[in-house]
Amino acid sequence: MANKSPSKQQIFSQVKQLCLKGKFKDSRYLICQASGLEIKEPMQISRDTLRKMTKDKILHQMLDVEQAFVAVAKTFNQENPEEHRAAVTAQELKKILPLLTRTEKLTTFYWINNCHSYMSDVAPQERLETLQNIISLAPDKTQDDLIYSCANQVIDLDVPSSDKYHTIKKAYQKTDKKSHTIPHLKDMLGKSAQKYFQTLQKRLDNPQLDYEQRQQAALEAVHVANDFKTSVSRKCYLKIDTLKKLHHLQIQHQDKEGIHHTTTLLCKYSQQIENIKNLMGTNQAQKDWYR
Numbered sequence: 001m002a003n004k005s006p007s008k009q010q011i012f013s014q015v016k017q018l019c020l021k022g023k024f025k026d027s028r029y030l031i032c033q034a035s036g037l038e039i040k041e042p043m044q045i046s047r048d049t050l051r052k053m054t055k056d057k058i059l060h061q062m063l064d065v066e067q068a069f070v071a072v073a074k075t076f077n078q079e080n081p082e083e084h085r086a087a088v089t090a091q092e093l094k095k096i097l098p099l100l101t102r103t104e105k106l107t108t109f110y111w112i113n114n115c116h117s118y119m120s121d122v123a124p125q126e127r128l129e130t131l132q133n134i135i136s137l138a139p140d141k142t143q144d145d146l147i148y149s150c151a152n153q154v155i156d157l158d159v160p161s162s163d164k165y166h167t168i169k170k171a172y173q174k175t176d177k178k179s180h181t182i183p184h185l186k187d188m189l190g191k192s193a194q195k196y197f198q199t200l201q202k203r204l205d206n207p208q209l210d211y212e213q214r215q216q217a218a219l220e221a222v223h224v225a226n227d228f229k230t231s232v233s234r235k236c237y238l239k240i241d242t243l244k245k246l247h248h249l250q251i252q253h254q255d256k257e258g259i260h261h262t263t264t265l266l267c268k269y270s271q272q273i274e275n276i277k278n279l280m281g282t283n284q285a286q287k288d289w290y291r
Contacts, residue, residue, distance in 0.1 A: 008034050008058045015062045016100065019069040020107055031062045061099050068092040072111050081118045090115035106137040110146070113153075124158045132167055141176035148181035155188050165189075165196040165224065190229030197224050197238075204245055211253050218246035222265070233276045236269045243269070 006014075011034040018027035025043060032042040035054050039045055047063045054060075071089040075081050093112050097105060113130045116122045131150045138147055151171040154164055169192075172185045203209060203217035222239045243266050250258040 008056075012058055012062055016065055016104055019065050020104065022069065022073055024066060024070060024073075027062075027066055031059065031066065034062065035059050061096075064092075065096050065099060068096045068108075076111075076114065081115075083118055083120060086115040086118040090119070102137055106134065109133045109137065113150075128154060128157055128159050128163055128167065132170075135167065135171050135174065138174060140174050141179075144175050144179040144181050147171045147175055148179075148185060151185060151188055155192065161192065161196040161199045165192040165227075168192045169227065187229060189227050193224050193227035197221050197228070200224065201242070204242070204249075211249070211255075214249060215246060215255075215258060218242050218249075233273060236272050236276070239269050240266060240273075 011030050015027045015030050015034075018024070018030070028042045031050070032039045032045075035050065035056065037053055047067055050063060051060060068089070071085075071092045075085045075089045078085075090112050093108050093115070097108060100108060109130055113127070113134060116127050116130060131154050134150050135147055148171070151168050154167045154171075157164070168185070168189050172182075172189050175181060175185060200217045200221035204214050204221065206214065209217075221242050225235050225238045225242075228235055228238070243262050247259065247262045247266065250262060
């Protein structure tokens with residue numbers, strides 16, 4: 001029985017993989033094969049000419065992918081990539097994102113971020129979203145160096161403290177805890193948590209905000225304190241101080257359910273403090289960690 005010819009979608013998958021590896025001669029031969037046209041010298045015909053020769057949507061998508069990664073090759077084969085070329089390449093890559101698998105998107109966002117490194121007019125929020133996509137798409141515990149590199153770039157962006165904290169937290173969660181990058185990520189997480197905690201405290205203390213916003217800020221601050229690079233007892237005291245403020249606010253608003261929940265948390269962390277005091281006489285290592 002004769003082997004069944006691959007479908008255009010199967011050929012498209014092969015084309016994408018070849019383009020990701022920079023094997024454009026092989027990808028072009030496959031594109032021409034899929035077109036069904038008699039083209040003797042595939043490398044001698046331009047993409048624009050091929051587009052005009054067929055209206056097939058999948059063929060056009062193959063050419064879009066090829067065009068985007070040829071742009072990557074031309075941009076980054078230069079010792080000092082030009083800003084204009086980097087900007088054009090980033091736009092070409094963004095156009096093909098809907099055509100790609102999860103793994104292919106990871107590689108594409110990686111190159112978009114590289115383009116952004118040579119562009120002076122990229123908004124911090126756009127850079128953040130690209131880095132967030134890389135972190136999100138990277139497989140857990142297998143791309144630790146890449147994830148760390150992204151987190152390291154996020155820490156320097158001019159974006160809200162909440163975005164920095166949540167992005168670095170995600171990076172930390174996806175990293176193998178045996179990785180050499182973990183101590184550095186912990187340090188970044190602790191610093192970003194402290195800045196976000198301060199932002200949340202300002203919200204809690206701001207009478208111009210509505211009650212619900214202030215209450216949510218307090219509860220979030222209690223959660224964020226867990227990521228501080230400090231002792232357990234210090235975290236407990238910070239949580240207790242925040243909850244006392246919240247408790248006072250809830251009394252003002254006669255929020256009985258909220259008061260009950262906050263009182264329960266206050267008791268919990270007060271008990272933790274007592275437990276820590278009882279552990280203080282064990283050994284020096286425990287003293288340093290708990291006090």
